[in-house]
Structures are given as structure tokens and as C-alpha cells.
Amino acid sequence: MTSPVTDPQVSVVIPTYNRRDQLHDTLLQLTRQRPGTPEFEVVVSDDGSSDDSASVARSFSDRLRLKYHFQADEDNRVALARNEGARLASSPILVFLDTGALPGPDFVRRHFLAHQDDAARCALLGYAYGYNPEAPMWEVPDIVRQYPPEEAVRRYGEVPEFLDLREGILARCGDDLERRSIPWQVFWTINCSVRADDFWAVGGFDEGHRGWAVEDLELGYLLHRRGLPIRFDRSAWVIEGLQERKRREQLDQFKRNMLRLVARHPEPVIEIGWALVDDDLFWPWEDDYTDLLRHTREVRDLDVAAEIEQALRGSSPTGTVAVVGAGGHLPDSLRPATVMDFDRELLDRAVRDGRHAGHHALGLRTPLAERSVDVVVITSRLAGLWDRWKDRLLAEAHRVGREVRCFS
Numbered sequence: 368m369t370s371p372v373t374d375p376q377v378s379v380v381i382p383t384y385n386r387r388d389q390l391h392d393t394l395l396q397l398t399r400q401r402p403g404t405p406e407f408e409v410v411v412s413d414d415g416s417s418d419d420s421a422s423v424a425r426s427f428s429d430r431l432r433l434k435y436h437f438q439a440d441e442d443n444r445v446a447l448a449r450n451e452g453a454r455l456a457s458s459p460i461l462v463f464l465d466t467g468a469l470p471g472p473d474f475v476r477r478h479f480l481a482h483q484d485d486a487a488r489c490a491l492l493g494y495a496y497g498y499n500p501e502a503p504m505w506e507v508p509d510i511v512r513q514y515p516p517e518e519a520v521r522r523y524g525e526v527p528e529f530l531d532l533r534e535g536i537l538a539r540c541g542d543d544l545e546r547r548s549i550p551w552q553v554f555w556t557i558n559c560s561v562r563a564d565d566f567w568a569v570g571g572f573d574e575g576h577r578g579w580a581v582e583d584l585e586l587g588y589l590l591h592r593r594g595l596p597i598r599f600d601r602s603a604w605v606i607e608g609l610q611e612r613k614r615r616e617q618l619d620q621f622k623r624n625m626l627r628l629v630a631r632h633p634e635p636v637i638e639i640g641w642a643l644v645d646d647d648l649f650w651p652w653e654d655d656y657t658d659l660l661r662h663t664r665e666v667r668d669l670d671v672a673a674e675i676e677q678a679l680r681g682s683s684p685t686g687t688v689a690v691v692g693a694g695g696h697l698p699d700s701l702r703p704a705t706v707m708d709f710d711r712e713l714l715d716r717a718v719r720d721g722r723h724a725g726h727h728a729l730g731l732r733t734p735l736a737e738r739s740v741d742v743v744v745i746t747s748r749l750a751g752l753w754d755r756w757k758d759r760l761l762a763e764a765h766r767v768g769r770e771v772r773c774f775s
Contacts, residue, residue, distance in 0.1 A: 373406050374406070374457065374458070375406045375407050375408040375432060375457060375458040376405040376406050376407065376458055376459070376460065376479060377405055377406075377407040377408075377458050377460045377462055377475055377478060377479050377560075378407065378408050378409075378410055378453075378456030378457065378458040378460065378461055378462065378563075379397065379407060379408070379409045379410070379462045379464055379475065380410045380412060380449055380452035380453055380456060380461060380462065380463050380464070381393060381394075381409065381410070381411050381412065381452070381464050381465070381466055382412050382413075382414060382445050382448040382449050382452065382465070382466065383411060383412070383413050383414065383416060383420055383424075383448075383466040384413070384414040384415065384416050384420075384440075384443075384445070384448075384466075385416045385417060385418050385420065386416075386420070386466045386467060386610075387416075387418045387419055387420045387423045389466050389467035389608055389610070390411070390420055390423050390424065390466050390467075391423050391426075392467065392469060392511075392608065393464065393465075393466055393467060393468055393469060393470070394409065394411075394423070394424065394427045394431065394433075395427075396469045396470050396474075396516060397409055397431060397470060397474075397475075398427070398430045398431060399472055399515075400470075400472055400473075400474065400475050400476070401472045401473060401476065403476070404473075404475050404476050404479075405475065405476060405479045406432075407432070407458070407475050407479075408431075408432040408433070408434065408456070408457065408458065409427075409431045409432065409433045409434070410433075410434045410435075410436065410452040410453075410455050410456055411424040411433065411434070411435045411436070411452070412436045412438075412448040412449060412451050412452030412455075413435065413436065413437045413438065413448070414438060414440065414443070414444055414445055414447075414448040415437070415438060415439050415440025415441065415444075416437075416440075417440070421435060421437065434455050436448075436451050436452060436455055438451060442577050442578070443577055443578045443579065443620075444574075444576075444577065445576075445582070446572035446573055446574055446575075446576040446582040447572070447574045447576075449463060449556065449571075449572050449582075450571045450572050450574055453563065453566060453567075453571060456563065458563070459482075459562055459563050459564070460478065460479060460482050460560060460561075460562055460563065461560060461561055461562070461563050461566055462475070462478045462559070462560040463556045463558075463559050463560065464557075464558060464605065465556065465557045465558070465607070467607065467608040467610055468495065468557055468558060468605040468606070468607050468608065469511060469516045469605055469606040469607075469608065470516070470558075470604075470605045471516050471517055471520065471602075471603075471604045471605065471606075472516075472517055473602060473603070474493070474603055474604070474605065477493070477600055477602045477603035478491060478493065478560040478600075478603050481560065481598060481600060481603070482560065482561075482562050488562060488565060488595055489595055489596045489597070489598040490554065490559065490560070490561045490565070490587065490590045490591070490595050490596075490597050490598070491559060491560045491561070491598050491599070491600055491603065492544075492553065492554060492555070492558065492559050492597065492598070492599045492600070493558035493559065493560075493599075493600055493601075493603030493604055493605060494531050494558070494599075494600075494601045494602075494603065494604040494605070495531045495532075495533075495555075495557050495558050495604070495605055495606075495607045496519075496520055496523075496524065496529055496530065496531060496604060496605070496606045496607065497511075497529055497606045497607045497608070497609065498531055498532055498557060498607035499528065499530070499531070499532045500532065500614075501532060502528065503609055504526075504528035504529055504609070505609065507529070507606070507607075507608065507609045508608065508609050510522075510523060511606055511608065516605075516606050519606060520604065520606070533553045536553060536653075537599065542599050542601065543599075544596075544597045544598070544599055545596050545597065545598075547653055548636075548653055548656050548657050548660060549636060549652060549653055549656055550587075550591060550596070550597035551584060551587030551588045551590070551591045551597055552584070552587075552640075552652055552653060554583055554584060554586065554587025554588075554590075554597060555583050556582075556583040556586075557605070557607060558603065558604075558605045559583075560603075561590060561595070565590060565593065565595060566586075566590075568593060569586070569589035569590055569592075569593055570589070571586070572585075572586055573585055573627075573631070575627075576624060576627070577620075577624075578617075578620035578623065578624060579616075579617040579620040579621060579624075580617065580620060580621040580624055581621065581624035581625055581627070581628050582624070584628070584640075585628055585631070585632070588632065588637075618647065621644055622644055622645055625640060625641045625644045625645070626641060626645075626732075628640075628641065629641040629732045630734070633726060633727075633728055633732070633733065633734045634727055634728075635656075635659060635709045635727065635728060635729040635731075636656050636659075638728065638729045638730075638731040638732045639652060639655050639656050639659065639729070639731065640652050641731070641732050642731045642732065642756070642759050643655065655755070658752075658755070659709060659729065659752070662709075662751045662752055663709055663710050665751065666710075666748050666751065667710065667713070669694060669747070669748055670694055670695075670696050671692065671693070671694045671746040671747060671748055671774070672694070672696045672697055672698045673698070674744075674746050674747060674774050675690055675693070675697065675698055675701060675744055675746065676698040676700055676701070678742075678744045678746075678772040678774065679700075679701070679742065679744065679772075682741070682742055683741065684702070686740075686741035686742055687704070687705075687739070687740040687741045687742075688701070688702070688704040688705070688740060688741065688742050688743075688744065689704065689705040689706070689707065689733075689735060689740045689742070689743045689744070689767060689768060690704060690705070690706045690707065690743075690744045690746065691707050691708075691728070691730040691733075691743065691744065691745045691746065691749065691760070691764065692707070692708055692709070692730070692745060692746035692747070692748035692749045692775075693706035693707060693708045693713075693714070693717050693746065693748075694708060694710075694713050694717065694746070694748055695708075695710075695712070695713030695714070695716035695717050696716075696717065697717050697723065701723070703722050703723055703724075704723050704724075705723070705724045705725075705726065705735065705740065706718060706723045706724070706725050706726075707725070707726045707727075707728040707729075707730060707733060708725075708727070708728075708748070709727070709728070709729045709730075711727045714726075714727055729752075729756075730745065730749065730756075730760050730763055730764070731756060731759045731760065731763055732763060733763060733767060735767040736767065737766055737767060738766075738767065738768070738769055739767055739768075740767060740768045740769070741768065741769050741770060742768060742769070742770045742771075742772060743764040743765075743767060743768030743770070743771045743772070744772050744773075744774075745760060745761075745764055745771065745772070745773040745774065745775050746774050746775070747774040747775055749775040750774075750775045753775045757775075760775070761773070
């Protein structure tokens with residue numbers, strides 16, 4: 368008598384593109400989950416492979432509950448591939464796993480357990496041994512050929528070069544990412560999970576996204592904004608197989624995609640991230656945003672209405688105006704303008720009468736088009752950030768305005 372087929376409790380979504388051997392290794396490891404692992408399915412979502420990835424995936428149909436999706440190769444559309452895989456998924460929990468990542472024997476169970484308390488929903492990140500593109504451990508391929516993943520972790524799990532690139536951040540926050548101002552900075556889809564209804568509630572991945580990086584940061588940002596804490600579980604680990612990376616090409620894509628992100632979500636925290644990545648930086652994001660939060664508290668009571676009025680004396684009565692650092696009180700003489708401030712509460716207060724258009728913005732990259740206003744006023748509410756962001760603030764002001772008047 369055969370056992371009844373039960374619905375899967377977890378769906379593991381794996382995007383892939385022309386990496387047949389790595390796909391084989393990842394799927395093989397999923398067949399080696401410990402007895403007692405919750406029922407799970409695997410959805411391979413192929414972003415237009417021209418090798419025999421489809422045959423490799425289907426060869427596991429007798430060992431895994433497996434679905435396969437193919438989309439045409441139209442540049443790197445991994446965000447769309449993940450969404451299509453999620454659409455095929457039939458379980459309430461989505462686990463995203465990169466091709467080439469070798470999951471440990473408790474991988475599925477640990478992700479499953481993280482989402483059992485409906486009153487404590489979260490987005491979960493798992494550990495990624497061997498993932499350090501900034502200083503790769505070239506011996507990783509030999510290690511995983513010689514040892515099964517759990518033995519490789521036992522032998523090399525304390526070797527600095529074998530640790531997850533995020534190890535330093537995890538150590539500083541005691542693995543509690545919610546102690547950070549932007550926990551989603553390290554929300555990477557190499558190994559993560561979320562409940563399907565939460566995933567779709569924020570729209571999934573941005574399907575207009577192309578190329579490397581950012582689509583996962585955006586998902587983490589949206590989930591966190593929805594109220595989901597970002598949790599981390601070292602027991603839900605994988606070993607990332609070393610892969611060839613075209614670093615300059617990837618960095619160029621990163622910059623382009625961050626520009627798309629700040630256009631989609633023009634918020635101070637995203638402006639800071641965009642500015643850093645544009646300067647080939649990434650890790651100062653947390654510190655810079657924490658500094659902004661501190662500065663916001665310090666200048667909460669700074670009224671710059673008189674400054675704004677002074678700055679606009681003698682300007683054309685028909686000219687358009689944008690104010691960066693407007694605060695919560697605007698002069699009565701200010702004609703309808705675009706006003707921006709990094710303090711959302713004060714901004715809402717400034718525009719509540721409906722006369723002015725408001726943007727929650729720091730001024731590093733605003734939603735305004737080039738040369739869209741006649742005069743940009745930067746107030747002294749930015750003075751405490753001037754040493755850090757002067758060049759960026761002035762560059763953006765000159766991008767959007769024909770004239771800049773500054774009190775910082």
C-alpha cells in the first residue's frame with residue numbers, strides 16, 4: 368500500500384543559467400536532507416540556458432518533487448526567473464537558493480522551522496560558507512569535491528577565508544540583525560526564505576530588474592518596511608561553490624541597478640546606499656545612515672523659515688523653487704514649491720496644507736528631473752552633514768536647478 372501524497376510544506380526556488388554541473392550538485396545535496404525533513408518541492412527556474420540544464424533538472428524527478436520553468440534568454444532576468452519559480456510553488460514557504468550552493472542536511476528543516484509561528488513572522492537569512500567574492504578561497508572547489516558539505520564545514524568552519532562575507536557584521540551584532548539600522552543591507556538571495564503571502568504582499572522581486580545585485584536588497588527593504596524582522600540562522604547553511612565573477616562588469620551593473628532602486632524608492636536611506644555604491648563603496652551604509660538618524664534628532668527643532676525667505680529675496684516671482692532641508696515650518700511668502708527634508712514627520716507638517724509638493728529626501732539623489740527648477744535652496748539643516756556629503760548635495764542641486772543658494 369502506497370503512502371498518501373502530502374502537500375509540500377516548503378518550496379525551494381532555484382534560478383539557473385548555463386550552470387548544468389553546479390545545478391546538478393545543488394539538486395544532489397537536496398536529495399540528502401535528513402530523515403524527518405518536512406515535505407518539500409524544488410522549482411528550477413531557468414533564465415534561458417542553452418546547455419542541458421533542463422535535462423539535468425528533470426533527471427532528479429525520481430528523487431525530488433521537482434518542477435521546471437524555462438524563460439527566453441533576454442539578458443540577465445534572474446528577478447523574473449525567481450518570481451516565475453515562486454508562481455509555480457505550491458507551499459506556504461518560499462526558500463530561495465542559488466545554483467551552485469550546496470545545502471547542509473538540515474537546510475530545509477531550519478527554514479521550515481523559522482516560519483512556524485504565525486505571530487512572529489520574519490524573513491530568514493541562512494549562512495553561506497565559502498561566499499567571499501571580495502577575497503575568495505580558491506580551495507573551496509577541491510574541498511567540496513573531497514568532503515561532503517557537513518564534513519567540509521566541520522573541518523574548515525573556523526577558517527577565516529571560508530566564512531561568509533557577512534561574518535564581520537554578524538559578529539558585531541551578535542547575529543541579531545535587528546540591532547542594525549538597515550538589517551536588509553545583507554539580505555542576499557543566495558540563501559533566504561519568507562512566507563509566500565508576505566513575498567507577494569510586497570510584489571515579489573522587481574521584474575524590470577536586469578543584471579547583478581540589488582533586486583534582493585530591494586526585497587529585503589520592502590519586507591522590513593512591511594514589518595518583518597530580518598532574522599539569521601547559522602544552522603540553515605550552505606556552501607557556496609566558487610564561481611567566475613567579472614567584477615568590473617558586476618560593479619557597473621550594481622551602480623545601474625542602485626540608480627533604479629533610488630528612483631523606485633526615493634528615501635534618504637536609499638539615497639545614501641546609491642551614493643556609496645556610485646563611489647565603489649558598500650559597507651559604510653549602516654554607519655552613514657545611523658549618523659543621519661542621529662543628526663535628524665539633533666536638528667528636530669531647527670526652524671529655517673527665515674533662511675528660506677532670505678534666500679528667495681530678489682528671485683523671479685514666477686520662478687520654480689526646490690528647498691532641501693525645509694524643516695516643518697515654511698514662510699508664508701513661499702509660493703508653491705517642491706520641499707524636501709530627511710525628517711518625515713517635519714516634512715508632513717510642512718506640506719499638510721497642500722500648497723507644496725513634498726519629498727522625503729536627503730538631497731543626494733532626488734526624484735526631480737534635470738534642470739526642472741529655477742532655484743534650489745539648501746538650508747542649514749544640512750550643515751551637520753556638510754563635511755560628509757557636500758560634494759554630492761551640491762552636485763544634485765546643480766543637476767536639478769539652474770541656480771543654487773546654500774546656507775550650509
